[in-house]
Amino acid sequence: MIFIAIVECNLLGETVLMINTIEILDYLKSKGFTLSTGVPCSYFKNVINSLEKDDTLQYIPATREDEAIGIASGYFFGGKQSFLLMQNSGLATIGDALTSLAQLYKVPLLIFVSYRGLEPDADFPEHLIMGDVTENVLKAYHLPYWILEEENWQNILELSINKMNEISLPVCLLVKQGVLSL
Amino acid sequence: MKGADVISELKRILGDDDLVVSSNGNVSRQAYHLLSGSQLYLRGSMGLPVSIGLGLALAQPEKTIVVLTGDGNFLMGLSSMSTVAYINPSNLKIIIIDNQLYATTGGQETSSSQINYKTMIEGMGILNIRSFDLRDMDQDIGNLLLLESIEEEGIYVLHLQVEEDTIELDNIPWHPEQITENFKNRHKGELK
Numbered sequence: 001m002i003f004i005a006i007v008e009c010n011l012l013g014e015t016v017l018m019i020n021t022i023e024i025l026d027y028l029k030s031k032g033f034t035l036s037t038g039v040p041c042s043y044f045k046n047v048i049n050s051l052e053k054d055d056t057l058q059y060i061p062a063t064r065e066d067e068a069i070g071i072a073s074g075y076f077f078g079g080k081q082s083f084l085l086m087q088n089s090g091l092a093t094i095g096d097a098l099t100s101l102a103q104l105y106k107v108p109l110l111i112f113v114s115y116r117g118l119e120p121d122a123d124f125p126e127h128l129i130m131g132d133v134t135e136n137v138l139k140a141y142h143l144p145y146w147i148l149e150e151e152n153w154q155n156i157l158e159l160s161i162n163k164m165n166e167i168s169l170p171v172c173l174l175v176k177q178g179v180l181s182l
Numbered sequence: 183m184k185g186a187d188v189i190s191e192l193k194r195i196l197g198d199d200d201l202v203v204s205s206n207g208n209v210s211r212q213a214y215h216l217l218s219g220s221q222l223y224l225r226g227s228m229g230l231p232v233s234i235g236l237g238l239a240l241a242q243p244e245k246t247i248v249v250l251t252g253d254g255n256f257l258m259g260l261s262s263m264s265t266v267a268y269i270n271p272s273n274l275k276i277i278i279i280d281n282q283l284y285a286t287t288g289g290q291e292t293s294s295s296q297i298n299y300k301t302m303i304e305g306m307g308i309l310n311i312r313s314f315d316l317r318d319m320d321q322d323i324g325n326l327l328l329l330e331s332i333e334e335e336g337i338y339v340l341h342l343q344v345e346e347d348t349i350e351l352d353n354i355p356w357h358p359e360q361i362t363e364n365f366k367n368r369h370k371g372e373l374k
Contacts, residue, residue, distance in 0.1 A: 035240060058240070060269060062233070063261035070230035070262065074203070074237025077222055077365055082237070100226020101234075104358045 017150040019180055021046045025057060027154060028083060031161050033057065033110070035075050037068045038085035043114035046181040047085065065090030069097035069170075073107045083110040088117065088134045088174075089127070091141075098141060102170045109170035110161060112180075115147070120177045138172055145172040148179055183316040183324045184345045185209070185279045189216045189250065191325050192277075195332050200246045201238060201368070205231045205255040207286030209279060211351040213250055220364035223354050229258030232266060232276060239271040242369065246273050253280040253294040263339075267307035270337055278341045285346060299341040310338040317345050 025047070036051050037060040038044075051059035062068035065086045072082045086094075091113060102109055116124070117131015130137075138145045144163055146156050156173070164171040189212045196202070202221040204213035210223040222238070224231055235249035256278050266274065278299070284290045303311040312331050316324045331340050356364070 035237075037237075060236070060240070060265065063265055066230065067233040067259065067262045067265065070227065070233030070259075071237040071240075071265075073230075074234035074239075075241045076237070077234070077362070078201075078238045078241025079366065079369060080241040097227055097230055100228075101224070101230060104226060105362045106359050107362070 018178060019148075019150055019153050021050045021180065024153065024157075024180070025050060025054065027157060028110075029057060031157075032081050033083050034080055035060065035072075035082035036085065037062050037071045037082060038112075039063075039065050039068060039087065039090055040085070041087035041114035041116070043087075043116075043175055043177055043179075043181055044085045044112070047112075065093040066095075066097035069094050069102055069109070072109050073097075073102050073105065076107045076109070077105075081108070083112065085112045085114075087114045088130050088137075091134065091137050092130065095141070098143070098170060103142070106168045107170065108164045108168045110164055111143075111170055111172045112148070113145075113172055113174055115174045115176045118176060134174070138174075143170060143172045145174055148173045148175045150179055153179075183319055183321055183342075184347045185252075185281055185285075186212050186216060186347050186349050187321060187324070188277075188279055188316070188328065188342055188344060189213060191328050192248075192250075192332070193217050195329055196248060197246065200248055201242065201365075202248045202250060203231050203235045203238065205249075205251040207252065207255075208347060208351070209250055209252050209255070211354060212347075214354045215351050220361075220368055222365050223356075223361055225354070225358050225361075228255055230262070231255060232259050233262040235274055235276065236262070236266050236269060236271065239274040240269070243271070243273055245369075246275065247271075249274070249276045251276070251278055252285070253278060253282060254284045254292040256280075257292060257294060263303065263306050263308075266337070270308075272336045274337050275332070276339045278339065280341060280343045281346050282343075283346060289346065299339075303339045303341075308337060308339055310334065310336055311341065312338070313341040313343075315343040317343055 117127035
């Protein structure tokens with residue numbers, strides 16, 4: 001299977017590499033994922049738009065990130081695998097759901113977390129403090145994490161999914177601006 | 183009737199294949215000691231039994247999923263009811279055992295007493311909601327109401343106002359990893 005990162009232009013006319021949404025969703029389907037849930041971030045706009053049209057990978061719009069952990073955990077208790085999408089602000093919300101449910105009950109979860117609060121968010125102070133502490137929060141939660149990149153994204157995903165299955169615990173992929181949506 | 187009376191009666195009404203999710207604290211302890219089968223006894227994750235029930239209902243559409251939750255727990259995860267109503271899974275049944283207390287932590291009051299559950303749940307879009315005050319009700323009549331309500335088709339919410347429990351039950355002896363293992367073994371081999 002060959003994967004291509006598509007080339008698009010952002011609003012400033014700069015060329016950017018981006019992971020093809022359909023390809024990443026097809027890849028996740030091939031790995032056994034049959035449901036998705038979460039709370040949107042603009043970084044996931046393309047992905048969620050595609051999911052809403054996809055009958056084989058239903059997207060459940062949760063009202064809170066901890067609720068999404070509950071839905072995904074319930075889906076696992078029913079013998080099936082889902083993945084999650086959320087902004088890093090949601091890392092603050094999921095603390096109890098993560099530690100007293102998913103990690104305690106050994107629930108494997110693949111959590112895509114948008115990495116807000118970096119340079120592109122200089123004018124968005126609401127993201128800056130969480131952006132600063134994001135990786136420390138993941139470490140404090142003992143959540144294995146990878147930074148998703150346009151090149152070799154399938155290798156990064158494979159590593160994270162293998163780890164998730166091996167330890168039967170949640171793992172996390174940090175997604176910077178422009179990797180999955182402009 | 184008390185919460186434990188409701189759960190004891192559910193043991194006679196629920197089918198062997200029905201999957202139960204019970205909220206942390208006394209409700210899970212009662213589910214462990216008073217119901218049969220290996221159920222999904224939550225130890226933590228306050229506020230999440232409804233969302234866990236939703237995920238389970240989506241993964242096992244042929245099974246009936248019963249969520250047993252106290253009022254404090256239900257109110258903490260109230261917004262998850264909006265998601266449930268939006269998805270509308272026909273195999274999900276939510277039973278709120280409402281003693282208007284955080285009973286496990288020593289009986290502190292919740293904010294449940296002034297809520298009209300029927301209006302609230304209907305307003306979220308679930309029309310199949312029944313609410314009964316079982317506090318001074320004769321056990322036989324209460325049991326009949328339960329039986330009749332539980333047999334209803336489709337998604338429903340059953341709100342039961344109950345008296346405070348007086349029984350003390352031991353904690354669940356299984357580690358949560360064991361709860362997961364035992365629960366998943368119930369439907370091993372049935373997965374598509």
